[in-house]
Amino acid sequence: MQKILLKSLYLIASIKYPKVRSDLRYFIRDNYYCRLNQVKYIFKDYFVKKKYKIVNYQGEFDQELRYILPFAYWHHVNGTLERTVSCKDMKEFYFFSKNHEERYTERIWQAGYNYYEVPNMTHSNTFDYSKWLRVPLKKQYANSIFLYDKPALIIANKYNIEWDKPPVNYLDLPILGKLITSLKDRYQIIYNRPLAKQIVGDNSEILDLNEYAWIREAHPEVLLMNDLYERHSNEVNNFNHLQLLVYANCNRFISMHGGTAAFASYFEGINIILSAPGNGMEHHFNEFETIFPQLSGAKILHAKNREEVLQYVNLHY
Template identity: 85%
Template structure:
């Protein structure tokens, strides 16, 4: 392992070692005591925090969960969930050793980590169409303090939609800045929503569904959970978008350019991402590979 990556593994092993002090409470006393409090990156919350909290729920040791605004639906199993934070702070994930896994690693500890059954919990009869759903979960924001890298531009979207709309009911999802809790990654404007409405009117936009079903959902995250739960085909982008889509089984094509992010170095698209639900993960390193995976598997 490269020397500049070893500290990730060091931190993850320290997280596991730190769990020794809870051995008696977790396996012998087994009373409700654990307070899971987190407001860092959405990706880390989905990969590490949520499965850890769910394990404590099943184990009978979960007392309370604390997270950001509009996260109650993710923690549906928690009888005492507080939406305390209005903003995500990426630094909150550093030096946070209260869960067995907290950062990138070549191996993960699943002894206090359980799949969260979001698909089973939110499968519904509302978002059902004549054709099976395919979700394109795009993003367009600053990454690693640099211009956007992992996103589908309009020409690529046009190729995807044109080739898939005959077989699938495509739902396009790129949340607007006001619809989700922000972090350090500034959301930019790709100007694709109006283009999709005009060029591909049979494609449903998640933001439009939110307006149409506002009386049936509690917030934008609740809508996403309900729509994703009814879907088995996803195209998603590096980060929280990819982790979220990996929670719902089926196949998830993830665009993740090796230019940034540590998932590549630690082979995480073959370890923890499939573990989230048993989904088949297909890693695309560029837009051309996204198209290749789509034409082969969809």
């Protein structure tokens, strides 16, 4: 029955979106099936409304933030959330879950495939927000610890293997130098590129950009998230907890394609996302104008290259 439904939904996607590439229609098909699969929960979700839903996820951080967390939060608000299960150091993201288990010590990116228990589970040109609620991370973690004389601005960089290829979406040292020089007088810049030991990894190997020592020497006014972690280790539960506290007090972000972009989009303000065309499905489905702003109401500016990052910074920051 499932195979027949999937084939039928692919046909519907082909008829409705004839100009969409044939391979991309599989994403639309899968999201159709995810939504259709929710029909079996109508009675439990809207009439019985007792705690029953177990949200269990081990896939990519990006998908967890975009689809899983808002789904779990909806069930919490609806009164139907029984339990949540995720990866190590994710408890603070699920602050609303009274029964949360940190079961997994690694992420498996394939876990999102054929997982139809969430209304939105993959890339699509449309999303269903009927069981999807903004998670108030900014309100939950606003604090008086990470406040500075100048407004905070977070540069959330990354440097890792992408799609089994060398790094594409990252800020190199020359661009970092230009950004810091142009912004440091107006903002307290906080630089964030988590080390492999600080987060739960997936298939994307984290490489060394060799920027930490350079920033400390050339731009000592910049705060490094890694240094903040050491300095406040007695006040936070883990690196994710620190990130939540720091991000909650910030309204200006520069982030990279993937999990860093989704995370920064949770905290309102403006988020400049560097995402080069060619690999990410976000471009094909225009997701930087749909689900990314939806995460918190943040203004999302999609930079397709490093020079566009600089242009957006000059115009908006």
